[in-house]
Amino acid sequence: MNGSPKITDLFLDIGGVLLTDGWDHRARKRAAAEFRLDLADLNDRHLLTFATYEEGKLTLEEYLDGVVFYKRRPFTRARFRRFMFAQSKPRPGMIALVARLKIRHRLKITVVSNEARELNSHRIRKFGLDRFVDSFVSSCFVHIRKPDADIFRLALDISQAAPRQVLYIENTPMFVQIAEGLGIRSILHTDYASTRAKLASLGLHDDGARVHGIR
Numbered sequence: 001m002n003g004s005p006k007i008t009d010l011f012l013d014i015g016g017v018l019l020t021d022g023w024d025h026r027a028r029k030r031a032a033a034e035f036r037l038d039l040a041d042l043n044d045r046h047l048l049t050f051a052t053y054e055e056g057k058l059t060l061e062e063y064l065d066g067v068v069f070y071k072r073r074p075f076t077r078a079r080f081r082r083f084m085f086a087q088s089k090p091r092p093g094m095i096a097l098v099a100r101l102k103i104r105h106r107l108k109i110t111v112v113s114n115e116a117r118e119l120n121s122h123r124i125r126k127f128g129l130d131r132f133v134d135s136f137v138s139s140c141f142v143h144i145r146k147p148d149a150d151i152f153r154l155a156l157d158i159s160q161a162a163p164r165q166v167l168y169i170e171n172t173p174m175f176v177q178i179a180e181g182l183g184i185r186s187i188l189h190t191d192y193a194s195t196r197a198k199l200a201s202l203g204l205h206d207d208g209a210r211v212h213g214i215r
Helices: 025-035 039-054 061-069 077-086 094-105 116-127 150-159 173-181 194-203
Strands: 009-012 110-111 134-139 166-170 184-189
Touching: 009 094, 009 150, 025 039, 025 077, 039 061, 061 077, 061 116, 077 116, 110 150, 116 134, 116 166, 116 173, 134 150, 166 173, 173 184, 184 194
Parallel strands: 009 110, 009 166, 110 134, 166 184
Antiparallel strands: none
8 A cells, every 4th residue: 555545435336245236137037936927028128127217217116117017917016025125135244344444444435336216225224334324326316327437426526535535345347447447446346355355455454343233
Protein backbone atom coordinates (compact mmCIF):
# COMPACT_ATOMS: atom_id res chain seq x y z
CA MET A 1 0.00 0.00 0.00
CA ASN A 2 3.08 2.27 -0.12
CA GLY A 3 2.22 5.67 -1.57
CA SER A 4 -1.46 4.84 -2.03
CA PRO A 5 -4.13 7.10 -0.51
CA LYS A 6 -5.84 5.83 2.62
CA ILE A 7 -9.04 3.87 1.96
CA THR A 8 -11.98 5.62 3.63
CA ASP A 9 -14.87 3.96 1.78
CA LEU A 10 -15.83 0.43 0.79
CA PHE A 11 -18.19 -0.07 -2.15
CA LEU A 12 -19.75 -3.54 -2.16
CA ASP A 13 -21.88 -5.71 -4.35
CA ILE A 14 -24.54 -7.76 -2.51
CA GLY A 15 -25.20 -10.80 -4.71
CA GLY A 16 -22.08 -12.94 -4.93
CA VAL A 17 -20.23 -10.99 -2.22
CA LEU A 18 -22.32 -10.54 0.93
CA LEU A 19 -25.11 -12.90 -0.09
CA THR A 20 -25.88 -15.40 -2.81
CA ASP A 21 -27.52 -13.96 -5.90
CA GLY A 22 -31.16 -13.21 -5.27
CA TRP A 23 -32.80 -14.62 -8.40
CA ASP A 24 -30.23 -16.03 -10.79
CA HIS A 25 -30.34 -18.93 -13.27
CA ARG A 26 -29.67 -21.45 -10.50
CA ALA A 27 -32.61 -20.16 -8.45
CA ARG A 28 -34.86 -20.22 -11.52
CA LYS A 29 -33.81 -23.79 -12.25
CA ARG A 30 -34.80 -24.76 -8.71
CA ALA A 31 -38.10 -22.92 -9.14
CA ALA A 32 -38.83 -24.76 -12.40
CA ALA A 33 -38.28 -28.09 -10.63
CA GLU A 34 -40.26 -27.11 -7.52
CA PHE A 35 -43.27 -25.74 -9.42
CA ARG A 36 -43.05 -27.91 -12.55
CA LEU A 37 -42.47 -25.00 -14.88
CA ASP A 38 -40.95 -25.04 -18.34
CA LEU A 39 -37.42 -23.79 -17.57
CA ALA A 40 -36.73 -22.54 -21.11
CA ASP A 41 -39.97 -20.54 -21.11
CA LEU A 42 -39.26 -19.19 -17.62
CA ASN A 43 -35.79 -18.05 -18.64
CA ASP A 44 -36.96 -16.54 -21.93
CA ARG A 45 -39.62 -14.49 -20.19
CA HIS A 46 -37.21 -13.51 -17.42
CA LEU A 47 -34.61 -12.28 -19.92
CA LEU A 48 -37.20 -10.05 -21.59
CA THR A 49 -38.08 -8.31 -18.32
CA PHE A 50 -35.24 -8.58 -15.79
CA ALA A 51 -33.39 -5.35 -16.74
CA THR A 52 -36.60 -3.32 -16.40
CA TYR A 53 -37.41 -5.14 -13.17
CA GLU A 54 -33.96 -4.52 -11.65
CA GLU A 55 -34.16 -0.83 -12.61
CA GLY A 56 -37.26 -0.51 -10.43
CA LYS A 57 -39.62 0.04 -13.35
CA LEU A 58 -41.65 -3.12 -12.69
CA THR A 59 -43.05 -4.27 -9.38
CA LEU A 60 -42.62 -7.86 -8.29
CA GLU A 61 -46.30 -8.48 -9.09
CA GLU A 62 -45.87 -7.08 -12.60
CA TYR A 63 -42.75 -9.20 -13.10
CA LEU A 64 -44.60 -12.32 -11.96
CA ASP A 65 -47.55 -11.46 -14.21
CA GLY A 66 -45.30 -11.68 -17.25
CA VAL A 67 -42.92 -14.45 -16.23
CA VAL A 68 -44.99 -16.97 -14.24
CA PHE A 69 -48.65 -16.04 -13.85
CA TYR A 70 -49.49 -15.20 -17.44
CA LYS A 71 -51.69 -18.29 -17.25
CA ARG A 72 -53.47 -20.18 -14.50
CA ARG A 73 -51.16 -22.06 -12.13
CA PRO A 74 -51.86 -24.74 -9.49
CA PHE A 75 -49.92 -22.72 -6.86
CA THR A 76 -50.37 -19.28 -5.36
CA ARG A 77 -48.39 -16.12 -5.87
CA ALA A 78 -47.68 -16.04 -2.15
CA ARG A 79 -46.09 -19.48 -2.28
CA PHE A 80 -43.95 -18.52 -5.28
CA ARG A 81 -42.84 -15.27 -3.63
CA ARG A 82 -41.83 -17.15 -0.48
CA PHE A 83 -39.76 -19.50 -2.63
CA MET A 84 -38.04 -16.58 -4.36
CA PHE A 85 -37.15 -14.90 -1.08
CA ALA A 86 -35.90 -18.16 0.44
CA GLN A 87 -33.17 -18.48 -2.20
CA SER A 88 -31.05 -15.79 -0.54
CA LYS A 89 -28.31 -17.08 1.76
CA PRO A 90 -25.33 -15.33 3.38
CA ARG A 91 -21.90 -15.88 1.86
CA PRO A 92 -19.71 -17.45 4.58
CA GLY A 93 -18.02 -14.88 6.78
CA MET A 94 -18.45 -11.86 4.52
CA ILE A 95 -21.08 -9.88 6.42
CA ALA A 96 -19.18 -10.15 9.69
CA LEU A 97 -15.88 -9.31 7.96
CA VAL A 98 -17.22 -6.09 6.47
CA ALA A 99 -18.87 -5.12 9.77
CA ARG A 100 -15.56 -5.61 11.61
CA LEU A 101 -13.60 -3.63 9.05
CA LYS A 102 -16.09 -0.76 9.25
CA ILE A 103 -15.55 -0.43 12.98
CA ARG A 104 -11.81 -0.98 13.04
CA HIS A 105 -10.99 1.34 10.13
CA ARG A 106 -13.93 3.77 10.46
CA LEU A 107 -15.05 3.06 6.92
CA LYS A 108 -18.13 4.28 5.13
CA ILE A 109 -19.92 1.40 3.43
CA THR A 110 -21.88 1.85 0.21
CA VAL A 111 -23.69 -0.94 -1.62
CA VAL A 112 -23.57 -0.70 -5.43
CA SER A 113 -25.79 -3.50 -6.64
CA ASN A 114 -28.20 -4.64 -9.33
CA GLU A 115 -31.24 -5.73 -7.31
CA ALA A 116 -35.01 -5.74 -7.75
CA ARG A 117 -36.88 -3.68 -5.17
CA GLU A 118 -38.82 -6.29 -3.22
CA LEU A 119 -35.95 -8.77 -3.13
CA ASN A 120 -33.51 -6.00 -2.20
CA SER A 121 -35.70 -4.82 0.67
CA HIS A 122 -36.17 -8.40 1.90
CA ARG A 123 -32.43 -9.08 1.80
CA ILE A 124 -31.59 -5.85 3.64
CA ARG A 125 -34.01 -6.69 6.46
CA LYS A 126 -33.42 -10.44 6.61
CA PHE A 127 -29.63 -10.20 6.86
CA GLY A 128 -29.38 -6.91 8.76
CA LEU A 129 -27.40 -5.16 6.04
CA ASP A 130 -28.64 -1.76 7.20
CA ARG A 131 -26.81 -2.29 10.50
CA PHE A 132 -23.48 -1.53 8.85
CA VAL A 133 -24.20 -0.18 5.33
CA ASP A 134 -24.40 3.61 5.15
CA SER A 135 -25.95 3.94 1.67
CA PHE A 136 -27.71 1.59 -0.76
CA VAL A 137 -27.11 2.57 -4.37
CA SER A 138 -29.28 -0.27 -5.63
CA SER A 139 -30.43 -0.29 -9.25
CA CYS A 140 -34.08 -0.47 -8.18
CA PHE A 141 -33.73 2.77 -6.20
CA VAL A 142 -31.62 4.82 -8.62
CA HIS A 143 -32.97 3.39 -11.93
CA ILE A 144 -29.47 2.73 -13.27
CA ARG A 145 -27.84 -0.68 -13.33
CA LYS A 146 -24.37 -2.02 -13.87
CA PRO A 147 -22.61 -2.06 -16.34
CA ASP A 148 -23.65 1.60 -16.69
CA ALA A 149 -20.71 3.51 -15.19
CA ASP A 150 -23.11 6.22 -14.00
CA ILE A 151 -24.14 4.02 -11.07
CA PHE A 152 -20.56 4.23 -9.77
CA ARG A 153 -20.45 7.98 -10.38
CA LEU A 154 -23.69 8.32 -8.43
CA ALA A 155 -22.24 6.23 -5.57
CA LEU A 156 -19.22 8.55 -5.49
CA ASP A 157 -21.51 11.59 -5.36
CA ILE A 158 -23.61 10.11 -2.56
CA SER A 159 -20.61 9.00 -0.50
CA GLN A 160 -18.66 12.20 -1.29
CA ALA A 161 -15.55 10.07 -1.61
CA ALA A 162 -12.75 10.56 -4.10
CA PRO A 163 -12.25 7.51 -6.34
CA ARG A 164 -8.70 7.02 -5.03
CA GLN A 165 -10.06 6.64 -1.48
CA VAL A 166 -12.56 3.91 -2.41
CA LEU A 167 -12.13 0.15 -2.56
CA TYR A 168 -14.78 -1.85 -4.43
CA ILE A 169 -15.47 -5.56 -3.81
CA GLU A 170 -17.27 -7.28 -6.69
CA ASN A 171 -17.53 -10.80 -8.11
CA THR A 172 -18.14 -9.89 -11.78
CA PRO A 173 -14.93 -9.15 -13.74
CA MET A 174 -16.58 -6.66 -16.14
CA PHE A 175 -17.90 -4.55 -13.27
CA VAL A 176 -14.46 -4.55 -11.63
CA GLN A 177 -12.97 -3.24 -14.88
CA ILE A 178 -15.56 -0.47 -15.11
CA ALA A 179 -14.90 0.65 -11.54
CA GLU A 180 -11.15 0.59 -12.11
CA GLY A 181 -11.66 2.66 -15.25
CA LEU A 182 -13.07 5.37 -12.97
CA GLY A 183 -10.01 5.21 -10.71
CA ILE A 184 -11.63 3.01 -8.04
CA ARG A 185 -9.35 0.27 -6.68
CA SER A 186 -11.16 -3.05 -6.75
CA ILE A 187 -11.03 -6.63 -5.52
CA LEU A 188 -12.48 -9.39 -7.68
CA HIS A 189 -14.14 -11.50 -5.00
CA THR A 190 -14.02 -15.28 -5.24
CA ASP A 191 -14.03 -16.40 -1.60
CA TYR A 192 -13.71 -15.14 1.96
CA ALA A 193 -10.08 -16.13 2.56
CA SER A 194 -8.63 -14.55 -0.59
CA THR A 195 -10.65 -11.35 -0.21
CA ARG A 196 -9.61 -11.03 3.44
CA ALA A 197 -5.97 -11.43 2.41
CA LYS A 198 -6.30 -8.83 -0.37
CA LEU A 199 -7.95 -6.40 2.05
CA ALA A 200 -5.05 -6.85 4.48
CA SER A 201 -2.54 -6.21 1.68
CA LEU A 202 -4.25 -2.86 1.12
CA GLY A 203 -4.01 -1.93 4.79
CA LEU A 204 -7.48 -3.07 5.87
CA HIS A 205 -6.44 -5.61 8.48
CA ASP A 206 -9.09 -7.59 10.34
CA ASP A 207 -8.59 -8.53 13.98
CA GLY A 208 -11.29 -11.23 13.85
CA ALA A 209 -13.21 -9.91 16.87
CA ARG A 210 -16.91 -10.66 16.84
CA VAL A 211 -19.27 -7.75 16.13
CA HIS A 212 -22.37 -7.99 18.31
CA GLY A 213 -25.57 -8.61 16.38
CA ILE A 214 -23.87 -9.22 13.01
CA ARG A 215 -23.94 -12.71 11.53
